[in-house]
Every structure is written in structure tokens, then in C-alpha cells.
Amino acid sequence: MAEAGHLDDSICWDWARSLNWGVIFIHSDLTVRIENQLGASLLDTGFEEDMVVPLADCLPSHSDEYRVLQDMVYAQREFRDLFLLWQTNGRVRHVLLDSYRIRREDGTVAGMRVIAKDLGNFISLEKRLQQTNRLLTTSKVAAGIAHEIRNPLTTIKGFVQVLDQVISNLPAQMQSSERNYVDTILSEVERVEYIVTDLLMLANPRRLEKTECSIKDLLVELEPVISERTLSQNIQFEYSAEDLPLLELDKEMMKHAMLNLIDNAIEAMADETHGDAAAGILKIHAQRVDDLIRIDISDSGPGIPYYETDKIFDAFFTTKDGGIGLGLPICQRIVSDHDGEIRVSSKGYGTTFSVFLPLSASKAAHLSSRSG
Ligand SMILES: Nc1ncnc2c1ncn2[C@@H]1O[C@H](COP(=O)(O)OP(=O)(O)OP(=O)(O)O)[C@@H](O)[C@H]1O
């Protein structure tokens, strides 16, 4: 592997070995030279000096991790501080990754050098804490705003309805433009009412009405709605659910959360028009993972830039014209009220939102609903 030889020099080798970051070089034919012990750990493989192995021998070629590295090499993409959830052989950690184009003497690109910091799992604890704090702050803000808006809105609506009556009593030829104004005001008021309802849900969700239900049934009930939305956008839709244990859920609330995630997935793909070909693929998969039920909602949209993944659960964060930015905070609220968690994984293309619901919460919820 002469082309990877920019590090053949012993000084560089020493530098790579002593670095507290994993270093690997991925040649454009997808063979990897592992340059230090931490680089080997990134790929969950052993380390020997001058070790060159096909990338496919280290990571399964269908895995997200393989595809990130493969795309990086094919597109010769340089990243700085790319924050990724990294799973190899069942080991889950977070890594911070930089990549650099390495050129041959004639200027052509020989491959990519990847430098990655293993952040371990403490990040997920930190993130959970941040999420909880953010949810509390958001709820307070939402409650305040909803309260302030609701009263004047009721007054506006009342007076516009009076105006509507007055206009109805005018001669017919005078009614048309005034009626347009009134209709516009009423439809705008309705939009604000819709936002207030969302805010109230965020601030103070209605008391959960939990019943024992199966995630599979919930998805079956949602299927016609989803199919209608995906068909109209030329999006392929696949779903699969194992037979799973029953959970104590507020089914309507949980459906609301799922539909928000599904709408986001569809909206992310709706911009991706490919002539007559399907604009994208929406996949929903529910499975049991230890003591959790995991529901994955994946799309093949453009993904979420890493610098936005921290913001998407903030109230009013939106990148859409006409978006409000309340869908995800509401989902998070509903899922956390069920003692669950939402995680997002997006690696430069496509996005997966995973909802985790604990099986043990089903018992706890059952007891608390009986005692409450
Ligand atoms: N599947 C996805 N793919 C790409 N970006 C997404 C996806 N889901 C969410 N996002 C990003 O997160 C932002 C926040 O989503 P959220 O659902 O909270 O609000 P919204 O969809 O913009 O508006 P609304 O309040 O109508 O739901 C989106 O504007 C988008 O930038």
C-alpha cells in the first residue's frame, strides 16, 4: 500500500501511535490501513503494525458505519467534528470524527484519513439530562405563551364572528370583499388556535388514558392514514412488526407522536423528486430489544446535518416554510410521559427516529393509573 505511505515515515508512525484518537487511512479501493490501537478499536478489530484489511472485513457492509465511511471515501468528503452514534459488534458509543483527503504526489486523491475520538457513553447520559431540562423549560414557556395568546384570541374570534353577522346583513353586492377579509381572519385565527392547542399539549398534556394495547395493532390502525400520505407523495412504504408484548399506552397520544414522526419523514422526502421514480422510502419496524420495545421510523431523505441534531427537539426550531417546530417537542413529551425515550440517527443521508418504550413501565403505569 505505497499510496498510504505518507505515514511511512517513522516520525509520523510515532505520532499516530501516541495520539489519543483513533487513526485509520481508507484507500479509495476501500482497504484500510489501521494506524494505531485506537483506530483498531474504532473498527473493533485487532491491531498489528502495517495492517491493511478490506473495510468489509471489519464492518458489515450493510451497516450504517460502513456506509458512512464508504460514502466519505467515494465522495472524498472532509468532515470536522462529525458527531456519530457508532455501533460495532453490539458495542454502542459516540464518536467525534474528522476526515482528510490524502493526495498522491500528482495531486490525485489516494484516500481519506479518518481521525476519531471515542466519547464513550457518558454523552448519552449528559444528553438525557439536557433533554429533561429542556423539556421542563419548554413546558413552562409553552404554558406561558398559550395562556397569553388564548384570551386575546378568544376576543378577536368573538368580534370577527360579530362582524361576520353584520356583513351577512349587508346588501349582497357589498358582501364579497368584506367576506373575504373575514374568512382570511378566521382561517388565520384557526391556525393560531392550532398552535395554542399544540402548546397546551406540550405544557400540560391531557391526563393519559392508558389501556393495554399492542404496538402492532397501533401500527395497523395507522396504516391507512400513512398509506394515503405516502401514496400522494409517491413514497414507498414498508412496515413490519413482530408479535410484541402488550404495553400500557395512551393509544391516541402515542398515535399522535408516531404521526408527527411519520409526517416529518414524509416531508423530508417530499422535496426529493426523481421524475416518476419513488421519491423515497419510509420504513417502520417494531421489535423487542431486551426490556424495551423499539420502534424505528426511517426515511431516505437528505438527513439532518450534525450541527442541527441538538436543536431539532427545541420548541419552534424548524427549517420548513410554514413549519411551526412543535412536532418533535410534542413527540418527546408524549414518549417521556410513557417513561420512554426518542433517539435520532442521521448520517449524511436518511434519518431514523427510534422510539424506545420500556416493558417494565407497563406494570408501573398500570399500578399508578389504578392508584390515581
Ligand atoms: N425525518 C427528518 N428528516 C430531516 N429533517 C428532519 C426530520 N425530522 C425532523 N427534521 C428537522 O427537525 C425540524 C423540527 O421538526 P418538528 O417536527 O419539530 O417541526 P416541523 O416539522 O418543522 O414543524 P411542525 O411543527 O409542523 O411539525 C424540522 O424542521 C427539520 O429540520
Ligand SMILES: [Mg+2]
Ligand atoms: Mg414536524
